[in-house]
Amino acid sequence: MTTLRLRASEQLHETRRLLRRLRATFRPGSAPDDRPLPRVTIATSRSVSAWGLRLVLIVVGVVCILLIGHSGVARVILGAALIGVVLMPGGVATGAFAVGIGLSMLTFEPGGLPAHGLVGVGPVLLAAIHLIAVLGSLLGQVPLRTAVELRALLPTARRYVVIQAGAQILGLAAGWISERAVVVTALPILAALALVAGAAWLIPRLHRHP
Amino acid sequence: MTAAAIMLVVIGLLTRRSDVAVLGVPLLLTVTWTFLRRPTAVGTVDLRAADHLDQTDQTDQADRGDRAGRAGQAGQPGRVTALADLAPGPETESILMRAAAPGHRSTFALLATPTRRSVAVSMNTVRTGRRPLLRVDVREAGPEHQYRTGSVTAGPVVITILPAVVPLRELPLPFRLQGLTGPHSWRRAGDGGDLHDVALFAPGDRLRRIDWRATVRRAGQGRSAVPGMLTELYVRRTFTTADATVMLVLDSRDDVGPRVAAWGDARALREDEATSLDLARQAAASLARRYLQDGDRVGLEDLGRIRRPMPPAGGRRHLERLVQRLALAQPEGEPKPRRRVPRLPSGALIVVFSTFLDDDAARFAQVWRGAGHRVVAVDVLPHLVDTHLSTRLSAAFRLVSLERTDRIRALERGGIEIVRWDSLPSGDSPGAEDPEVVLVGLARRHSRR
Numbered sequence: 001m002t003t004l005r006l007r008a009s010e011q012l013h014e015t016r017r018l019l020r021r022l023r024a025t026f027r028p029g030s031a032p033d034d035r036p037l038p039r040v041t042i043a044t045s046r047s048v049s050a051w052g053l054r055l056v057l058i059v060v061g062v063v064c065i066l067l068i069g070h071s072g073v074a075r076v077i078l079g080a081a082l083i084g085v086v087l088m089p090g091g092v093a094t095g096a097f098a099v100g101i102g103l104s105m106l107t108f109e110p111g112g113l114p115a116h117g118l119v120g121v122g123p124v125l126l127a128a129i130h131l132i133a134v135l136g137s138l139l140g141q142v143p144l145r146t147a148v149e150l151r152a153l154l155p156t157a158r159r160y161v162v163i164q165a166g167a168q169i170l171g172l173a174a175g176w177i178s179e180r181a182v183v184v185t186a187l188p189i190l191a192a193l194a195l196v197a198g199a200a201w202l203i204p205r206l207h208r209h210p
Numbered sequence: 211m212t213a214a215a216i217m218l219v220v221i222g223l224l225t226r227r228s229d230v231a232v233l234g235v236p237l238l239l240t241v242t243w244t245f246l247r248r249p250t251a252v253g254t255v256d257l258r259a260a261d262h263l264d265q266t267d268q269t270d271q272a273d274r275g276d277r278a279g280r281a282g283q284a285g286q287p288g289r290v291t292a293l294a295d296l297a298p299g300p301e302t303e304s305i306l307m308r309a310a311a312p313g314h315r316s317t318f319a320l321l322a323t324p325t326r327r328s329v330a331v332s333m334n335t336v337r338t339g340r341r342p343l344l345r346v347d348v349r350e351a352g353p354e355h356q357y358r359t360g361s362v363t364a365g366p367v368v369i370t371i372l373p374a375v376v377p378l379r380e381l382p383l384p385f386r387l388q389g390l391t392g393p394h395s396w397r398r399a400g401d402g403g404d405l406h407d408v409a410l411f412a413p414g415d416r417l418r419r420i421d422w423r424a425t426v427r428r429a430g431q432g433r434s435a436v437p438g439m440l441t442e443l444y445v446r447r448t449f450t451t452a453d454a455t456v457m458l459v460l461d462s463r464d465d466v467g468p469r470v471a472a473w474g475d476a477r478a479l480r481e482d483e484a485t486s487l488d489l490a491r492q493a494a495a496s497l498a499r500r501y502l503q504d505g506d507r508v509g510l511e512d513l514g515r516i517r518r519p520m521p522p523a524g525g526r527r528h529l530e531r532l533v534q535r536l537a538l539a540q541p542e543g544e545p546k547p548r549r550r551v552p553r554l555p556s557g558a559l560i561v562v563f564s565t566f567l568d569d570d571a572a573r574f575a576q577v578w579r580g581a582g583h584r585v586v587a588v589d590v591l592p593h594l595v596d597t598h599l600s601t602r603l604s605a606a607f608r609l610v611s612l613e614r615t616d617r618i619r620a621l622e623r624g625g626i627e628i629v630r631w632d633s634l635p636s637g638d639s640p641g642a643e644d645p646e647v648v649l650v651g652l653a654r655r656h657s658r659r
Contacts, residue, residue, distance in 0.1 A: 038482065040309040040344070042319040043330035050320075090355075095214030098237065102218045102230045122229050130236040133211050134354055137240075141355040142306060143318045151322035152304040159243060159353060167236040174228035189223070196242055 047147040050139055057135050058086055061097065064128045067121050068104045078104065085132065090140020098129050126171055127164055134160055166198070211356075212241045240354060248357035253299035255348050257364035260291035260330065288374065291332040292344040292367045298323040299359065302350040306358075310345045313481035323350075335481040338373045338488045340538055342366035372537050373491040378500045378646055380653040382627070384559035385584045387452035393505040394452055404449045411443035419445040454506040455522045457554045458494045460536065461564035461571045462487060462514035463545035468592040470607050471599055489590040490563040491536045493631040493645070497561060498536075502529045511552050512539050513564075513571060522555060551577045559584050563631075565591040567610060572617045576624050585626045586652065588645075589618065593632050627652050 061082040065075055078100050084093025105125070134156060142148065215237035222231020296305060305323050310316045311333040321329060331344050345365035351358045387394055408424050424444040465476070465487040472478035479485060484492075498508045502524055509522035510532055520535060551574050554560060560583045564571035572587075579585045591614075596607055622628055629648045 037313060037315050037480070038334055040311045040314045040317045041332045042307060042309050042317050043332070044319050044321065047319070090211075095211060095217075098214045098233065099217050099221075102221055102233050105230050105233075106221070106225055106227060122232075126233060126236065129233055130240070133214075133237050134240060137211060137354040137356060141351065141358065142320050146306070146318035146320055148320040149304075149322045151324075152320050154322070155303050156354060159240070163236045163239045163243070166239070167232065170235055171229065171232040174232055177228070196239065200242065200246065 042147065044147050044149050045151060047149045048153075050142050050144055050146040050148055053135055053139055053148060054086055054089070054144075057089065057132060057139065058082070060128050060131055060135075061085060064097075064101055064125060064132070067124060068101055070104075070107065074100075074104050074107075085136055088140065089136035090138070091136075094133055094136040094140075098133060101125060101129055122171060122175070123168055126167055130160065130164060130167070211237050215241060241356070244353040244356035247301055247303075248352045249299055249301045249303075249350050249359055251299040252359045252362060253302060253350055254297045255346065255362050255364045256295040256297075257292050257331075257344065257346055257367045258295070259367055259369045260293050288336070288371065289332050289334055290343060290369055290371060291330050292365070292369070294329045294331055294346050294348075294364060295326070296321070296323060296329060296348065297326045298350055301352055302359075303353055304351050304355070306349045306351060306355075308347040310347075311343055311481075312341075312477075313479070333481065335371065336484045336488065337479075337481055338371045338491050338537060339540055340368060340370040343369050370534075370537050372533050373488070373495045375499050376492065376496040376646070378496055378649060380650045381497060381500055381504075382559065382584065382586060382649065382652040382655075383454045384456070384557055385582070386557040387454055388557055394454060403451070406447040406449050408444050409447050411445050415445045419447070421446045453524075454501070454504075455555050455558040456497070456501050456506055456508045457511060457519070457522065457558045457560050458498060458508060458532075459511045459513060459552070459554075459560060459562045459564075459571075459574070460490055460494055460539055461562065462490070462512055462539040463541055463570075464565060464567060465541050466565060466567070466591070468595050469598075470594055470596045471603070484592060486565045486590045486592060487540065489592060489631050490588070491539070493588050493590060494536050494561075494563050495533050498532045499529055502526070508532065509555070509558075510535055511554065513548065513552070513574070514539060514541060514545060516546060516548065519552065519554070522558070548574075554578065554583070557583075559586065561586045561588060563588045563590050565589070566614055566617050566621075567591070569617070572621055575621060575626050579624055579626050587618075587621050587626050587628050589628060589630045 065078045065082065068074075068078075078097065081093055081097040081100050084091070085097050087093075138148075138156065215234040218234030219231045219238070222228060222234070294307070294309075298305060302323055305321045307319050307321055307329065308316055309319075309331045313335070314333050319329075321327075331346060333344060335343075342365070344367050345363065347361050347363050349358050349361050383394060408421055411420060421444050424446075425440060425442070428442070428444060429440050465485050466473050467479045467485045468483050469478070469480075494510075498510075501508050505524060507522035507524045508528070509520050511519035512535075520532065548570065560575070560578050562571055562575050562585065564587070566572055566587070566589060575585050575587055596604070599607060618628060629645050629652070630643065631645045
């Protein structure tokens with residue numbers, strides 16, 4: 001809460017400075033004494049701006065919309081949700097976007113999702129939604145101009161790959177069972193429970209310090 | 211994320227669409243993972259000043275005599291660095307750090323924290339003195355920043371920034387030198403280097419001073435001379451040497467920046483604008499360094515503090531003490547009125563560093579001049595920017611400015627030499643002269659007397 005208040009007051013201060021500078025620019029004969037304040041420097045290792053990560057978020061979101069939004073209305077709704085994701089990442093908009101993508105998938109017949117070349121849309125959406133959720137969760141807590149150390153993203157990337165590997169296998173298995181018309185109602189639940197149990201067993205071992 | 215994941219799984223189950231349900235699985239796994247690996251304890255952060263300050267580095271460059279870079283360095287910002295020692299708690303995956311400093315915008319960084327690490331936080335400033343500067347707020351976070359600890363603040367760290375020194379060539383000397391030895395030639399005859407005259411040997415003269423050539427040349431020419439015999443000895447007399455005593459008088463009672471609109475608010479001072487006290491510190495440190503390099507003795511009186519002045523002394527350690535005292539000089543509330551004029555060593559050259567925005571410093575200077583001291587007044591008011599002033603402020607500023615001009619003219623009429631120490635190089639400040647050139651002129655003016 002304190003951080004939020006600090007950020008809000010900083011944004012307000014910045015906006016006021018910007019307005020003062022604009023006024024000073026258009027006032028004849030005024031001196032440029034409202035020039036922007038310098039920034040404090042933090043010595044980081046190789047880093048990427050939070051801006052850059054938001055751009056990645058936009059690109060991935062647009063790809064999702066282009067893949068699944070077959071109607072104009074769906075694209076508009078998903079686009080609005082994506083704008084929400086970019087403006088307030090990690091909030092309700094991220095969940096809404098993911099659910100929106102899921103609902104859009106329902107408009108296709110089971111197994112009837114379009115394919116682009118050798119890559120099916122299902123696995124791509126699975127990876128993209130997960131990426132948007134992870135990035136949104138991260139970016140929702142850091143201000144726009146934060147320098148994000150690449151090393152700080154490494155554990156997230158490793159976790160993403162591990163979870164994706166499991167999820168993609170699960171997706172392939174689910175697709176295969178659907179094609180064979182095997183009717184096991186509780187199969188997805190059992191699979192999800194198995195995954196969670198596996199993760200609970202695996203995660204502490206992955207983080208064990210040498 | 212949790213709600214979305216559950217919704218996707220539920221929708222997938224209700225509609226018997228495994229591809230939709232699978233979309234929620236990685237989200238659920240991520241939530242589970244972040245919950246299991248959430249940070250449970252808060253680490254520590256400690257902020258300390260780095261061992262070096264770049265303003266001191268500028269001094270070292272000036273010591274090397276880099277005159278080409280001097281004008282640019284005099285007003286250039288130095289870099290002040292502090293080190294934040296981070297000791298993250300268990301399960302902390304990254305740290306969000308916010309670094310703040312007065313006159314600067316905050317900066318955020320998301321740092322990886324595998325183990326303990328030190329992160330350098332720095333700011334640029336042209337200001338000097340001892341002030342609380344850098345501060346950091348850190349929040350530790352687990353995976354994906356889902357779980358965070360509370361904010362921990364370290365600082366502000368108090369850092370003393372020593373003034374950068376401008377190399378100077380020649381400086382004015384007092385009207386009367388003191389002592390029996392020193393770096394300067396004095397007009398009395400004695401042990402020195404420059405020839406004074408050739409005179410008859412007298413009791414007390416050293417034998418090595420006898421000028422045998424002059425003695426032989428003048429043999430038999432005197433009144434009691436006997437032709438062909440050496441009856442009188444002649445000695446070469448030289449000018450004696452002496453050292454100068456210089457008292458630096460710093461007026462630390464006020465500290466004003468270049469923007470007149472911000473004179474009433476110390477918080478409005480920017481870090482890229484040198485104030486009058488910064489200029490005074492720089493000027494005093496530069497003069498002290500030059501005088502002490504020449505072997506003279508330098509003392510310091512601070513008009514802002516009623517205490518004993520720093521007595522004149524020489525040497526490198528004394529220079530360090532002087533610079534430290536200069537850096538610590540700052541206004542302390544409402545200045546107390548000083549009715550008694552500070553007593554300074556007789557015969558000393560007195561250099562007053564002041565803005566002359568009030569009568570006190572000028573009055574003291576005139577009293578010292580009346581007592582026979584040579585007095586140099588260094589005007590340290592920065593190059594002013596008087597825009598954005600209301601009508602009332604503008605009128606008040608004009609009045610203050612006129613009074614100041616009258617005060618400085620009165621000093622000139624009273625035989626006090628004026629040097630303007632501006633924040634800008636002479637090329638950027640119309641009508642201003644390089645203080646170094648002015649000081650050389652003052653040094654030569656006295657030597658012609």
